[in-house]
Amino acid sequence: MRISSGTPPTLRSAAEAVPPTWLVLLGIVSVQTGAGVAKGLFEELPPTAVVWLRLLTSAVLLTVLVRPALRARTRADWAVVIGYGTALALMNFFIYQAFARIPLGIAVTVEYLGPLMIAVLGSRRRLDLLWAGLAGAGVAALGLERTDLDPVGVFFAVLAAVAWAGYILLSAATGQRFSGASxxxxxxxxxxxxxxxxxxxxxxxxxxxxxxxxxxLAVGVLSSVVPYTLELTALRRMPPRVFGVLMSLQPAAAALVGLLLLGEMLTVWQWVAVACVIAASAGSTRTSARDGGGDTERTARTPSPGDDEGPPQAT
Structure with a gap:
């Protein structure tokens, strides 16, 4: 997500002194740490309540900083932004339901198929069929080894991927009707x-x-406020294609946070699945940028910004 103004000055000035690549990596760690903290709360606070608190944190902060103009809006404007907000809510709701049932790394890996498929389906390059096949091989790898993966959790991750894809499409329409982060x-x-x-x-x-x-509320700060600020600063100092490739590391970061914070051990084939989706996402991003396909950044972050959020991120 890109916020045109209102970034906290102290955090922004501190971020300016750090190389942009590290800013993106720190943002990724922050997002996935937020997801890990959220999952740690599920025993005492249901996932739906946690995701609501996270969205509440983001909504309050954005409203105060951006102060969006509500006057002179058409019905079409409201229809688009309501659809956009609905996709944002569903994206976060579904991925948190997945977090409650399957490891973070697997949930984020499956969820990443949403934006990847949008990039592939919107392209006419034959090479993107390779990336789609590689991502499909990653998903297939999840079924090659008998594990205790909850099928309901996997289903919720798939729904999160679909919601993320819808969020991306509605994000573009919203950006055409509303300026900045309004x-x-x-x-x-x-x-x-x-x-x-x-x-x-x-x-x-x-x-x-x-x-x-x-x-x-800390989940909201880790998953939204910190990464948004870091990414905004980084994007001013690095090409979007580099940013997109770095963002492809999200599934690996989720898997590592799940291991370190929650003790979630992945099997060999599950790590293969993570690696395949990362490679497919990075490859699609690089070829898209080289051919003038634009920025494949998770605009909604997540919800990346796309995408949790992701947009506020979905993760």
């Missing part, structure tokens, strides 16, 4: 409103525990 701010509020009923209902009395709420 569309993202409004879409985030829409997402918070949609998930408020199930989030509050499932969270129940636990949402009155200030300790759990603070952890939930």
């Amino acid at each position: 569309g993202l701010a409004i879409g985030s509020v829409v997402g918070v409103a949609l998930l408020a009923p199930p989030g509050i209902a499932e969270g129940g009395a636990a949402l009155l525990d200030w300790r759990l709420v603070l952890f939930g």
Whole structure:
């Protein structure tokens, strides 16, 4: 996600002194650490409540910083931004449901098929068929070894991939109608409103525990505020194609965070799956940039910004 203004000055000035590649890598670590912290809360706070707190954090911050203009908007504008916010909410909801059931690395690997398929389907290059095949081989690798993967968790990760793909398409339409991060701010509020009923209902009395709420808000900061600021600074100093290739490391980062924070051990074939999707995403990004295909950055971050979020990221 790119915020045109309102970036906290202290964090921004500190980030300016760090090489852009490291800024992107730190942002990736922050996002996946946020996902790891979120999963650690699931025993005390349901996933829907955690994702609602995360979106609430992002929505409040964006609304305060961006102050989106709501006047003189057409019905078509509102239809697009509401659809955008709905995709953002679903993307985060589905991936958090997946996190609750399968390892982080596997969930993010499957989720990454969404933007990858958008890039491949929107291309006419034969080489992209290779990347699609490589990603398909990665998914197939998940079934080559008998594991205790929860099929419901995998299904939720697939739904997150579909929602991420829809988010990317709606993100482009929103960007044409709303300047800067205004569309993202409004879409985030829409997402918070949609998930408020199930989030509050499932969270129940636990949402009155200030300790759990603070952890939930910390997830929002780690998954949204910190990476957004770092990526914005990095994108001013590096080519978008390099940024896109670095972002392809998200599945590996998720797998490592799952291992270090949650003790989630992946099998050999699961690591093969992660490697295949990373290679396919990186390859598609590089060939797209070389042929003038534009930036394949996760604009929504996630939701990358695309994509959690991802957009606020989906992860």
